Amino acid sequence: MRYAETGFNLEVDLTRGSIEKVATNPKDTELYLGGLGTNAKILWDRVPPEVEPFSPENLLIFSAGLLCGTPATGCNRTIVTTISPQTKLMAFSMMGGFFAPELKYAGYDKVILRGKSPDLVYLWINNGTVELRDASHLKGRGAIETAEIIRKELKEPKAQVAAIGMAGENRVFFASIEQGRSSASRGGIGAVMGDKGVKAIVVRGTQDIHVAKPAEYMDLCNEVMEYIQFRNDNPIPGVMPILAGLGSPQEMKVHDEKWHTENFMWGNSRTRRKGFWTDEIAREWMETLDKSRTRLISCYNCPMTCGATISMPGLPTYMMKCFTKLTYTMGAFSDLDFGLKIAQRATEYGVDGFSAPQVMAFGLELLENGILAKADFPDMPEDNEGRFYYLLDKIVRREGVGDVLADGTYWAAKAIGNGAEEYAHNNIKKHEQLPLKLSMLNPIYFLMYSTGEKMNITQIEGQFPQAPYPKREHREAFVKDWHHVPDEKFKQYFLDWEPRGEKSMPFYPTVDMCCDIVDWQEKMHYIDDALGMCAGLSSFPLKPPYHIHNYPKFISAGAGFDMDEASLSQAAKRYRTLVRAINIRRGMRRKDDRPPKNHWKKRFPELEKELLDTYYRFKGWNNDGIPTKESLDELGLGYVSEDFVKRGILTEGEDALAEAAAAQQETK
Amino acid sequence: MKGKKEKKTVKTIKINVDKCNGCRACEMICSAFHAEPKYSSNNPARSRIRIIREPLRDLYVPVYAGEYAVAECAGRDKYTIDGKEYDECSFCRASCPSRDEFKEPDSGLPLKCDMCEGEEEPLCVKWCPHDALILEQREEEGEALDPQDEQEDIEIGLEALADKYGLEKIKDAVARISKKD
Ligand code: SF4
Ligand code: SF4
Ligand code: SF4
Numbered sequence: 001m002r003y004a005e006t007g008f009n010l011e012v013d014l015t016r017g018s019i020e021k022v023a024t025n026p027k028d029t030e031l032y033l034g035g036l037g038t039n040a041k042i043l044w045d046r047v048p049p050e051v052e053p054f055s056p057e058n059l060l061i062f063s064a065g066l067l068c069g070t071p072a073t074g075c076n077r078t079i080v081t082t083i084s085p086q087t088k089l090m091a092f093s094m095m096g097g098f099f100a101p102e103l104k105y106a107g108y109d110k111v112i113l114r115g116k117s118p119d120l121v122y123l124w125i126n127n128g129t130v131e132l133r134d135a136s137h138l139k140g141r142g143a144i145e146t147a148e149i150i151r152k153e154l155k156e157p158k159a160q161v162a163a164i165g166m167a168g169e170n171r172v173f174f175a176s177i178e179q180g181r182s183s184a185s186r187g188g189i190g191a192v193m194g195d196k197g198v199k200a201i202v203v204r205g206t207q208d209i210h211v212a213k214p215a216e217y218m219d220l221c222n223e224v225m226e227y228i229q230f231r232n233d234n235p236i237p238g239v240m241p242i243l244a245g246l247g248s249p250q251e252m253k254v255h256d257e258k259w260h261t262e263n264f265m266w267g268n269s270r271t272r273r274k275g276f277w278t279d280e281i282a283r284e285w286m287e288t289l290d291k292s293r294t295r296l297i298s299c300y301n302c303p304m305t306c307g308a309t310i311s312m313p314g315l316p317t318y319m320m321k322c323f324t325k326l327t328y329t330m331g332a333f334s335d336l337d338f339g340l341k342i343a344q345r346a347t348e349y350g351v352d353g354f355s356a357p358q359v360m361a362f363g364l365e366l367l368e369n370g371i372l373a374k375a376d377f378p379d380m381p382e383d384n385e386g387r388f389y390y391l392l393d394k395i396v397r398r399e400g401v402g403d404v405l406a407d408g409t410y411w412a413a414k415a416i417g418n419g420a421e422e423y424a425h426n427n428i429k430k431h432e433q434l435p436l437k438l439s440m441l442n443p444i445y446f447l448m449y450s451t452g453e454k455m456n457i458t459q460i461e462g463q464f465p466q467a468p469y470p471k472r473e474h475r476e477a478f479v480k481d482w483h484h485v486p487d488e489k490f491k492q493y494f495l496d497w498e499p500r501g502e503k504s505m506p507f508y509p510t511v512d513m514c515c516d517i518v519d520w521q522e523k524m525h526y527i528d529d530a531l532g533m534c535a536g537l538s539s540f541p542l543k544p545p546y547h548i549h550n551y552p553k554f555i556s557a558g559a560g561f562d563m564d565e566a567s568l569s570q571a572a573k574r575y576r577t578l579v580r581a582i583n584i585r586r587g588m589r590r591k592d593d594r595p596p597k598n599h600w601k602k603r604f605p606e607l608e609k610e611l612l613d614t615y616y617r618f619k620g621w622n623n624d625g626i627p628t629k630e631s632l633d634e635l636g637l638g639y640v641s642e643d644f645v646k647r648g649i650l651t652e653g654e655d656a657l658a659e660a661a662a663a664q665q666e667t668k
Numbered sequence: 669m670k671g672k673k674e675k676k677t678v679k680t681i682k683i684n685v686d687k688c689n690g691c692r693a694c695e696m697i698c699s700a701f702h703a704e705p706k707y708s709s710n711n712p713a714r715s716r717i718r719i720i721r722e723p724l725r726d727l728y729v730p731v732y733a734g735e736y737a738v739a740e741c742a743g744r745d746k747y748t749i750d751g752k753e754y755d756e757c758s759f760c761r762a763s764c765p766s767r768d769e770f771k772e773p774d775s776g777l778p779l780k781c782d783m784c785e786g787e788e789e790p791l792c793v794k795w796c797p798h799d800a801l802i803l804e805q806r807e808e809e810g811e812a813l814d815p816q817d818e819q820e821d822i823e824i825g826l827e828a829l830a831d832k833y834g835l836e837k838i839k840d841a842v843a844r845i846s847k848k849d
Contacts, residue, residue, distance in 0.1 A: 206713035206773035214707035294726050298691035303797025305689045317724045
């Protein structure tokens, strides 16, 4: 018997309309765990680098995490993996909600889509009965609307639906996949779904998920529940509210947006508005939120209520969580009322709340600066809000200038030329980032921005405080119950970290310490993405209930194979390296590992070079960011190193050369 | 025995629909607790509590499995509370032919909440994060427990099986099982 997982994937060939239930290899689970890990293995095996995102050979994989559907609180993530049309690299966006557990209860760990359907269809998974159904009547419908229509026509109110809106259908490069209160937004995976002709995946499951050691597993779950309670009662002092507690950033709960509105950038990630947050604005925004927010809601089996149902007067109800609350508001220099209203339409269209507002603000900047002409925007309203609605509509329909903008700022700038590239200034690896511009280089964040292959800072940061505490006594208090650290040395790193003076940024934490810190933070995210755990209870907040010490026990008791901290770290390193390898094979190199030029005002080129050199070595990558043969072989990824040698990405004997060069450098 | 007065504890679960966040932890843990062996598996479709949940209309009703009903009822209720219209059967606890609620997914056998016999506190209450479910206990004079209750439970189960498969098939199955022993 298989524990925690079901042991089956659904293979759907959309071109031929065939559906197959395929048993998976338990050995792969031990090596790559599940979720992101096994997705990466499938992508490596089956999608060679020549395959374009919009090719029938590209795969779109919906995977539940290894522990989804078990009683582990907050373990409900679906990991969606494909090749991104925007970055041309591996995209792996996650969504919470209810989809992954339902898929498990239906008897599957993954749904793997290949080929292209000639007509728009949806996939209906009802336990053992799976069929492709006509979706022509859903063409152009909103993502949330679609879910409602499908549940009604199937008479299955409990079915979970992941759907695309018009943006996905029209292959907008930042189209999302929406699923009730959650969405998988980054990397344009909704466009791939649209390209494959799939409007929605619908799932209902009523079968059992087993765990290997029931009593032990429940004890672990109970401990986690108690710790969540403890953390809810004891927020971390000395950090701002959204970093003090657990869960996704609690944007639906907080009224006070002084920090975001005054520190994040407005418009096309341009303008910082110090002093914006006045009493009057605070009062207005509080009213807006209170009158539109009907209820705070959770994902499957989680107490944290990070999401909310939003009903703006005169508009259909939708659900929201996290920072989309402010992205449209700030992109358009408007207010919360506007932000929540346009987000309703954007959610139905299915676009990424990070990228979409920046793309629109970028388009308007080009107009202001004469790079695009008035004639490019026929009949555009005069007011800012009206222009945003106008652009959103043009983009998701790919009409006029919207067709160019629909490819995101990087590709749009390239197509427009005439100096437009300067305005696509907030990208990493062609992907729009959080609108943040800061003054002094932060070496930890430098490494995370440069090398985080999830292309989003929130998906790599987390375990280590973002900034030093001013007073030693506060630091001492902080480390007292910091049992989450993988090694005691992290406490010392933090204790010695000062806001000013010798032990302050950018030269402290030292380069080596930065490597340790970044590696730990990244590792926790990768483990979450394989297990299907919400980052909000694990890798994202400080002092979370899940950590490197109890995770191996969860895996052993849940999935039934031996795991300890060392072997878990090794597994995470294995599929993390495999993700890198997939991207390397697609052409990613050191030149791509860098934050936006203007992310910090004060930069330190020499230090940055040293950081990257050292971190690459630490990770087992060569100086161009390519995993070395030695490190690949040690991870059991011999098939990758072979492929690299065959393709000339690595040369036989290169490791020895590199070592000699490194040794020489050290003696200098 | 029957008719004798005796002190007994009445357990009431107070349900506050305004506090429900729709997480379904209650469904999950109920099904895990009733798995054989305990906690070895879980499957909300086996739970004895169900969240009637429609987020876009802001409907969240935790309902406990009550009695088995052979036939669906002819007169149904439709409530409107605070301007929100609830569907038919939203508040009904019956395991009845009109719907899938409160039936074992494979056998179709009726499910009934047993207040997590043997546990200090019902598991759904313990796992409900925001006190949408709260346990209240009070002592009351009441009729003594009828030893025939268990017999009745068995009969209800059999009746349900008979409804589904026909009495003859059940008799055959019982005969076969007894032979095996
Ligand atoms: S912490 Fe928030 S986002 Fe994460 S599973 Fe719970 S409710 Fe969902
Ligand atoms: S009291 Fe126990 S048996 Fe009844 S619904 Fe709750 S968990 Fe299930
Ligand atoms: S556990 Fe509580 S909050 Fe969650 S669905 Fe059940 S009743 Fe609602």
